[in-house]
Amino acid sequence: MEKINIEGLTKRYRGKAAPALDQVSLEIETGMYGLLGKNGAGKSTLMKILTTLEQPTAGTVEVCGVPIKAAKAIRQQIGYLPQRFGFYTNMRVVDAMTYLAVLANVPARDQSQRIQHLLEEVHLADKARTKIKALSGGMLQRLGIAQALVNRPKVLIVDEPTAGLDPEERIRFRNLLTDFANERIVLLSTHIVSDIEATTNTIGILDQGRLLFNGTTDQLLxxxxxxxxxxxxxxxxxxxxxxxxxxxxxxxxxxxxxxxxxxxxxxxxxxxxxxxxxxxxxxxxxxxxxxxx
Incomplete structure (x- = not known):
């Protein structure tokens, strides 16, 4: 079983009195894990550290046995859908996915089949030749999931993924994440309680950089x-x-x-x-x- 191990994780920013993360310790296993907290609680900082976009001030992090300082090896293990992401809007969906597959070092012989499979999984196969600027918000989020999975990661990290989606798209997107969590770690960071309630019973709650709770929804209730x-x-x-x-x-x-x-x-x-x-x-x-x- 794959694991993320976090021990005493602290992140301080220059000029800030309080740490963005303060002695956070977590163990996350295969399946869906919900990270809940208000805006500014430290969720995005934790996501950035796990994806090697930032380094911790103190503490240790291992992703599937790989220490966080091994950035190249970590990135091979992780797929990431950030809160804000962008595509070249005049590109067709299939061309954007091909471009991203090249950046992810997917062998050329595997690209077409893998992209087709991913577009089918996120229900965008019929939009393969559609320009990205013509996609709805929900379709863009599903395309974001497809690009995050193009390197076949063991860990999928999604940061505030349902913000701005209508109820139908939000439900579809949450169901999609639950399906992908059957065989990998999916870390869902959100401030929307209903997203957690609908996808997982294992959660952590951050507030002002501190881990207030780590356990099941039944324990919280x-x-x-x-x-x-x-x-x-x-x-x-x-x-x-x-x-x-x-x-x-x-x-x-x-x-x-x-x-x-x-x-x-x-x-x-x-x-x-x-x-x-x-x-x-x-x-x-x-x-x-x-x-x-």
């Missing part, structure tokens, strides 16, 4: 159990209630508002409810924030 409540309040008292509670959902019905909210302890006048994964994530962040007050 269990930690928040007993801390999510439901209550109806008059619209006139809503703002006052919000000043004292972390609201996760509100639905107005006439003069009343039905609320779900987080609390550190039992509220006598409120009904306790089971947490959603998003509420469990928010509860973990709330506890982390309170620890620094």
């Amino acid at each position: 269990l930690a928040a159990n007993g801390h999510v409540f439901e209550k109806e309040v008059p619209v006139a008292k809503l703002n006052e209630f919000k000043r004292h509670r972390r609201i996760t959902e509100q639905v107005t019905d006439g003069t009343m508002v039905k609320l779900r909210f987080l609390a550190a302890s039992q509220i006598n006048t409120s009904a306790q409810v089971l947490p959603t994964l998003e509420e469990a994530y928010l509860y973990l962040q709330m506890k982390h924030e309170e620890a620094f007050l």
Whole structure:
């Protein structure tokens, strides 16, 4: 089984007081692993280190047994779909894939068959001769996956891949990632909880460069159990209630508002409810924030 081993990973940038990553330790095995966190939590920094675009300040990283300092060997193991990527928009899909296959040192005799296979896997075979500028956002993301897999990597890393996609394309893209995770490590970095919920039950949560949680979604839900409540309040008292509670959902019905909210302890006048994964994530962040007050 392939593994990514991360021990005490720290990254500091010149002129920044706080580290972008602070003593992060993780072990990621074959399958889908979700990395969750707010914008600026350190997710993209971790992705850049794993793909050798940046080097750590301290700590060790091994990808499938290869130390991160061996950049050339690491790049042969990894496929990467960054948050922002570009193609030459006037090129046809098949020509762009051929160009990228050449850059990835795919033997010329294998290029045509491999590209055809990948385009079929990402459901773009019928767009092979379409210019890239004519593709939808979802098609571009699927093409991004195809190019990331052109070197047959053992690890696929995708950074915020569903941002800007419509619901249908988002579901299709997530299902595609799940299929590819059957035989390799797929590391999905996102701030969208529903992407994690729909693809994997193994997650890590970063906040301000620190790893707050590493485990299963069931473990995260269990930690928040007993801390999510439901209550109806008059619209006139809503703002006052919000000043004292972390609201996760509100639905107005006439003069009343039905609320779900987080609390550190039992509220006598409120009904306790089971947490959603998003509420469990928010509860973990709330506890982390309170620890620094």
